[in-house]
Amino acid sequence: MIINLNGQFVEPAEATWPLEDGARLYGDTLFETMLARGERIVALDAHLDRLQLSAHLLGFPCDRGRLEAACRETAARLRTPTSRLRLTLSRGPFSGLAFPPADAGHFALSARPYEEPTEVERAAGVVCLLAPNRRVNPLSHLPQMKRGNYADCLYAANAVRARGAREALFCEPDGRLLEGATSNLFVLLDGRLLTPPAGDLVLAGTMRRRVLQAAAAAGIPTEDSDLPLEQLWRAQEAFLTNALLGLLPIASLEGRPIGRGDRWRQLQAVVSQD
DSSP, X not given: OEXXXXXXXXXXXXXXXXXXXXXXXXXXXXXXXXXXXXXXXXXXXHHHHHHHHHHHHHTOOOOHHHHHHHHHHHHTTOOSSEXXXXXXXXXXXXXXXXXXXXXXXXXXXXXXXXXXXXXXXXXXXXXXXXXXXXXXXXTTTSOOOOBSOOHHHHHHHHHHHTTTOSEEEEEOTTSEEEEESSSEEEEEETTEEEEOOOSSSSOOOHHHHHHHHHHHHTTOOEEEOOEEHHHHHTOSEEEEEETTTEEEEEEEETTEEOOOOSHHHHHHHHHTTO
């Protein structure tokens, strides 16, 4: 593992944060998870754009130039075909509930080897189950962000994995599907590519945006649309997306098979070139 702590490379045992840090006390962090191929971080600008916007909305210290330099310096040390990078921002140590001063903010960047899903795995598709809990957003007046307070996704993901599924899909009481615990959701229905609209409960994923752009370029009609659960049973195909997975087709949900088309292959081929 490679660790860059506040712009300095350190050994894992040295990568410690204070006990009073907001990350430990409150899960008060922002983060991005990124894929690198060789020494190139895929869609780095898009990840930093989202992080910078989130930091602005929440008043987090965020020196974009310093973060970008750390990402590029870390990427230059990568020696595996593909790697997973996690960039985390913290406000620093708290005293009570008052935000620390801006100069207390710091960041950690870690990189470790990662294996993307194989073509066999993509062709087979993955098993999904409905999450036993609801998707929540403590900052419901703001868009969904990549925040360290990740309990809803954490519990949903582990609950379904204990039952043999790959991903949990969040579903509202009125039957609207939202997204996965770690992914965005797309459904091809009647020739249109549908995805639940990003907002206070659905993350505006970086891969989600790239898929929408690739679909538009290929002439596939796209729509941000509420997605009732019953529409999934009529879908020609459905797939999950995130920065690490790319596109990963869904084979079944709650034991019911999902249509298996091949539009995902066309889109995966495009986004893999980025």
